[in-house]
Amino acid sequence: FANRIAGVAHQMDVAKVTLVALMDRPGVAAAVFRALATRHVHADLIVQNIGHEGRTDLSFTVAADDLDIALETIAAVRDEVGARDVTARTGLAKVSVVGSGLFSSLDHAATMFSALSELGVNIDIISTSGIRITCVIDGGHVEEAVRAVHAAFGLEGEDRWQSTA
Amino acid sequence: FANRIAGVAHQMDVAKVTLVALMDRPGVAAAVFRALATRHVHADLIVQNIGHEGRTDLSFTVAADDLDIALETIAAVRDEVGARDVTARTGLAKVSVVGSGLFSSLDHAATMFSALSELGVNIDIISTSGIRITCVIDGGHVEEAVRAVHAAFGLEGEDRWQSTA
Ligand SMILES: C[C@@H](O)[C@H](N)C(=O)O
Numbered sequence: 505f506a507n508r509i510a511g512v513a514h515q516m517d518v519a520k521v522t523l524v525a526l527m528d529r530p531g532v533a534a535a536v537f538r539a540l541a542t543r544h545v546h547a548d549l550i551v552q553n554i555g556h557e558g559r560t561d562l563s564f565t566v567a568a569d570d571l572d573i574a575l576e577t578i579a580a581v582r583d584e585v586g587a588r589d590v591t592a593r594t595g596l597a598k599v600s601v602v603g604s605g606l607f608s609s610l611d612h613a614a615t616m617f618s619a620l621s622e623l624g625v626n627i628d629i630i631s632t633s634g635i636r637i638t639c640v641i642d643g644g645h646v647e648e649a650v651r652a653v654h655a656a657f658g659l660e661g662e663d664r665w666q667s668t669a
Numbered sequence: 670f671a672n673r674i675a676g677v678a679h680q681m682d683v684a685k686v687t688l689v690a691l692m693d694r695p696g697v698a699a700a701v702f703r704a705l706a707t708r709h710v711h712a713d714l715i716v717q718n719i720g721h722e723g724r725t726d727l728s729f730t731v732a733a734d735d736l737d738i739a740l741e742t743i744a745a746v747r748d749e750v751g752a753r754d755v756t757a758r759t760g761l762a763k764v765s766v767v768g769s770g771l772f773s774s775l776d777h778a779a780t781m782f783s784a785l786s787e788l789g790v791n792i793d794i795i796s797t798s799g800i801r802i803t804c805v806i807d808g809g810h811v812e813e814a815v816r817a818v819h820a821a822f823g824l825e826g827e828d829r830w831q832s833t834a
Pocket residue numbers: 526527528529530531532533534552560562782786790791792793
């Protein structure tokens with residue numbers, strides 16, 4: 505069954521922080537995450553796409569309860585990394601699909617993204633690593649989204665509420 | 670040992686494709702990856718950061734051998750998703766750190782990014798999912814980068830050349 509996956513996980517009460525247009529040069533990502541680690545802030549999804557004209561955005565998610573300290577920490581490194589802005593949003597959710605590793609994951613992304621789009625759910629961030637795909641979406645749609653993703657992979661009726669995405 | 674990780678993996682001969690400034694609305698990511706799946710193109714790292722003014726960039730990596738067909742496929746969906754440009758680069762590499770899941774991953778990102786920055790290696794893309802962090806870097810520095818990351822996590826002397834990142 506080409507769509508075989510190991511599972512669907514999700515996390516609610518997710519907040520994201522984005523350092524907008526920071527300098528795309530060595531040491532910048534290190535400075536941001538060293539500062540967060542020093543203040544014991546656990547940034548669990550980190551995403552940075554390619555740069556444009558020497559600048560790029562760097563986003564990370566934290567539990568909603570950690571947002572204040574995350575923003576305080578980022579404010580302290582902002583000048584060092586040259587971020588032109590810092591934005592934040594709460595009330596988000598993460599949904600992840602974990603490939604089984606035994607079956608081709610060729611169409612896992614298509615299946616997952618289609619399930620979300622059919623609900624009209626916009627995908628805010630996509631981050632993947634290894635056989636796992638994580639999408640950040642609006643928290644208001646998470647239950648429906650998780651059900652739809654399960655159904656898209658032929659997993660209705662299985663235990664749907666799993667641990668951290 | 671707070672830096673305990675399960676391993677460091679890497680992949681060489683990586684090519685990336687970026688759809689620049691495509692429309693940030695439901696269905697766009699689905700359209701891109703359905704097209705790739707239909708042409709049997711395996712996009713293994715997919716990354717999309719937040720949008721600005723209704724637009725965002727969407728990047729993915731493929732094996733260098735698949736770049737031509739990936740670009741052909743993307744050219745066919747480009748108008749549908751409103752991408753203002755499509756860029757591509759070869760000669761890249763991916764380096765991943767896999768957390769052990771048993772130890773806090775609070776400073777894994779800081780440790781990994783610092784190791785790369787100390788070599789002056791610029792991080793082009795960061796993508797994470799679950800306990801795994803993947804960085805896309807220039808392929809010319811991969812051996813040195815993998816050694817430095819191993820060393821940063823106290824893993825010198827262990828088997829360094831592992832399978833796909
Ligand atoms: C933006 C950031 O990732 C930068 N390129 C670095 O290497 O640290």
